Amino acid sequence: xxxxxxxxxxxxxxxxxxxxxxxxxxxxxxxxxxxxxxxxxxxxxxxxxxxxxxxxxxxxxxxxxxxxxxxxxxxxxxxxxxxxxxxxxxxxxxxxxxxxxxxxxxxxxxxxxxxxxxxxxxxxxxxxxxxxxxxxxxxxxxxxxxxxxxxxxxxxxxxxxxxxxxxxxxxxxxxxxxxxxxxxxxxxxxxxxxxxxxxxxxxxxxxxxxxxxxxxxxxxxxxxxxxxxxxxxxxxxxxxxxxxxxxxxxxxxxxxxxxxxxxxxxxxxxxxxxxxxxxxxxxxxxxxxxxxxxxxxxxxxxxxxxxxxxxxxxxxxxxxxxxxxxxxxxxxxxxxxxxxxxxxxxxxxxxxxxxxxxxxxxxxxxxxxxxxxxxxxxxxxxxxxxxxxxxxxxxxxxxxxxxxxxxxxxxxxxxxxxxxxxxxxxxxxxxxxxxxxxxxxxxxxxxxxxxxxxxxxxxxxxxxxxxxxxxxxxxxxxxxxxxxxxxxxxxxxxxxxxxxxxxxxxxxxxxxxxxxxxxx
Numbered sequence: 001x002x003x004x005x006x007x008x009x010x011x012x013x014x015x016x017x018x019x020x021x022x023x024x025x026x027x028x029x030x031x032x033x034x035x036x037x038x039x040x041x042x043x044x045x046x047x048x049x050x051x052x053x054x055x056x057x058x059x060x061x062x063x064x065x066x067x068x069x070x071x072x073x074x075x076x077x078x079x080x081x082x083x084x085x086x087x088x089x090x091x092x093x094x095x096x097x098x099x100x101x102x103x104x105x106x107x108x109x110x111x112x113x114x115x116x117x118x119x120x121x122x123x124x125x126x127x128x129x130x131x132x133x134x135x136x137x138x139x140x141x142x143x144x145x146x147x148x149x150x151x152x153x154x155x156x157x158x159x160x161x162x163x164x165x166x167x168x169x170x171x172x173x174x175x176x177x178x179x180x181x182x183x184x185x186x187x188x189x190x191x192x193x194x195x196x197x198x199x200x201x202x203x204x205x206x207x208x209x210x211x212x213x214x215x216x217x218x219x220x221x222x223x224x225x226x227x228x229x230x231x232x233x234x235x236x237x238x239x240x241x242x243x244x245x246x247x248x249x250x251x252x253x254x255x256x257x258x259x260x261x262x263x264x265x266x267x268x269x270x271x272x273x274x275x276x277x278x279x280x281x282x283x284x285x286x287x288x289x290x291x292x293x294x295x296x297x298x299x300x301x302x303x304x305x306x307x308x309x310x311x312x313x314x315x316x317x318x319x320x321x322x323x324x325x326x327x328x329x330x331x332x333x334x335x336x337x338x339x340x341x342x343x344x345x346x347x348x349x350x351x352x353x354x355x356x357x358x359x360x361x362x363x364x365x366x367x368x369x370x371x372x373x374x375x376x377x378x379x380x381x382x383x384x385x386x387x388x389x390x391x392x393x394x395x396x397x398x399x400x401x402x403x404x405x406x407x408x409x410x411x412x413x414x415x416x417x418x419x420x421x422x423x424x425x426x427x428x429x430x431x432x433x434x435x436x437x438x439x440x441x442x443x444x445x446x447x448x449x450x451x452x453x454x455x456x457x458x459x460x461x462x463x464x465x466x467x468x469x470x471x472x473x474x475x476x477x478x479x480x481x482x483x484x485x486x487x488x489x490x491x492x493x494x495x496x497x498x499x500x501x502x503x504x505x506x507x508x509x510x511x512x513x514x515x516x517x518x519x520x
Contacts, residue, residue: 008380009233009342010405011226011333013244013326031269033262033320036327037376040346042389044378045426050396051437051460055350055362055370057107057250058082059440060398064349065089065108065154067402067417069440072515076442081109081135082154087414089402090155093241096411101158101229104222104245107349108154111138111163138163140170140189147175156243160225162218166252167195167210173221186211194252199260201310204293206252208314214257218247219318223325227332234336241405244329248318251298251352251361255317262317265309271355273484274303278357280488282473284452285365289358300353300361308355315354343408344378347398357485364443364452366467366475367485371439371458373398377426392429395460396422397437418513436461438509459506466502476502 053063058078059070065088066073075082094100133148140163142148153159161171167188169177174189188195194205201207214220226244233240255262278286289302326346333339353359356369375396399419406413407421420433439458446454455470463480474490476499489495 008408009239009338010241010408011244011329011342011344013246013329013344013346031267032316034323036323036330037346040326040330040344040378041376044344044376044389045429046389046391047375047377047396047422047425048391048393049437049460050347050373050375051371051398051439052350052373053397053399053438054440055366056441057349058110060349061107062086064347064398064401067399067413067419068515069399069418069438069513070442071440072416072418072513075108076440077444078107078110079444084130084134084154086154087416088155089405090241092155092406092411092414093409094155094157096409097238098409099158099233099236099238099240100156100242101233101240102153102156102243102245103160103226103229104162104218104243105247106138106153106159106161106245109135109138111136111140137161138171140164140174143171143174144189147172158229160229162221162245162247164218165247165250166206166254167212167217167256168247169212169216169218172225173218176221176225177216180216182216186213186216188212195254201314203307203310205295206293206298207311208252208254209260210254210256212254212256214259214321217256217321219321219325222246223328226329230329230332230336230338234338239409241409244326246322246325248322249315251311253311253314253318255314255321259317259321260314262320263313265306265313268309268312268316270305270308271357273357273486274305274308274355276357276486280491281357282453282467282469282471282475284469284471284473285357285359287451288365293360298361300359300363300365303353303355303358303360305355307360311360312354340380342380344376345401346374346376346378347401348373349398364441364456364469366439366441366456366458366465368465368479377404377422379426390429392425394422394425394429394432395434395437396425397434400434416516436505436509438506438513440513457506457510459502459509461502461505464498464502466499466506468503468506474499 052060054060054070059075062073062075062082070076090100150159162173163171169187170189196211197208198211199209278289288300291301293301333342351370351373352362353365353369356367359365362370400422403413403417403419404422407423424431424433437460441456443452443454446452453469453471458467463478465477465479467475475488476490477485
């Protein structure tokens with residue numbers, strides 16, 4: 001059923017570990033085959049300067065729905081779950097009369113990563129104020145014998161989880177596969193372990209073609225179940241908010257079936273900065289650059305061209321498969337007569353270095369490869385083929401999504417939201433609603449022997465990116481004149497005034513973002 005114009009439906013389509021590149025016209029035209037993302041950008045508003053609030057999965061995903069910085073909502077790393085009573089924009093939308101659903105990757109709870117740093121940080125002795133099992137809803141073992149009943153997951157009235165990455169098949173995705181008579185021998189039910197493979201790149205265990213067929217892969221599950229949710233909600237007289245969250249193209253890079261050969265490694269572009277000298281970069285980056293790929297765990301390491309090409313070819317196959325799924329969802333909107341009254345949003349929770357500056361993966365590396373993400377809003381009024389896509393230079397943060405969703409719904413923001421509504425920019429792309437973006441990152445593993453910095457804070461303002469590390473290292477880049485971040489100006493005499501100004505701005509931004517605590 002079509003909704004009245006004031007109650008637009010919303011599809012929030014997300015991916016995991018997608019840098020800005022897929023919506024960059026020059027690269028997309030020559031390398032990627034993403035016709036559906038291209039079409040979305042061509043009829044929507046693209047934010048060219050969208051950044052994460054935190055470059056790690058869980059902290060940024062929690063910021064997306066709470067509208068609060070990680071130090072405010074409490075999930076500063078992938079080792080703790082969002083509090084069960086956290087206020088979210090999903091709760092607010094449900095209270096405003098929306099049907100709410102999440103299909104795919106949630107990662108608001110830490111599941112099988114819960115033992116990574118347990119006992120290393122101060123924590124409550126009990127969580128009896130929350131219902132038993134509240135923080136294990138994303139634990140794979142909860143779904144081995146059946147799925148738990150979930151009717152309110154941080155405001156989502158309906159959830160179907162795809163837990164894990166690559167060819168991992170857990171959560172509701174696992175139950176769905178069993179219903180399709182999946183061969184258990186082909187299923188990788190672990191979180192990060194390498195699954196059975198038809199072909200494997202010998203240079204890194206995170207790149208392989210899984211035995212899992214395309215029809216059982218997570219992208220197929222998310223697409224199919226998203227369309228089923230649309231069909232279910234189309235008959236309601238309520239508007240809906242549907243989060244369609246693809247686990248791909250996060251590592252491990254495991255495109256199934258024909259997608260494994262969709263791109264040839266020899267055709268992949270190696271970043272211009274792959275051989276950069278990191279002598280002026282923070283000291284820990286040179287250390288990471290010296291590391292080799294681990295044989296049995298996932299950690300950052302120094303890249304080489306051959307490895308980057310093979311990983312990139314696999315990732316591009318995953319992206320193209322995801323793009324096809326997005327196209328099927330948009331086709332379903334049209335078939336169900338919902339397209340003219342549905343706002344479609346696409347973004348990602350973080351990026352990845354992927355060979356930039358000779359580095360791989362993420363964590364404590366605040367280059368734009370990790371911090372800059374795609375963000376597209378396609379409004380119903382932009383549905384005509386004649387409407388040209390708009391690109392705005394306004395800063396945007398993942399922090400702003402919650403506030404924007406509530407503003408577009410005409411719902412009131414809740415107390416302590418720290419983001420800004422992007423609606424004024426959607427109305428006029430020349431308007432800016434924020435002059436800067438703050439990025440936080442805390443790395444508790446530094447408490448148990450990791451040589452990486454415990455705390456990092458970055459500020460984007462004007463033409464500069466300024467970062468301070470708890471190790472004492474500082475970075476200052478002029479992005480207008482050095483968009484590839486190759487020349488650290490922090491120690492340059494000529495840049496002393498700019499460094500002092502950015503340090504002052506960063507301190508003010510951190511004070512403004514400091515949590516106020518709970519009034520008891």
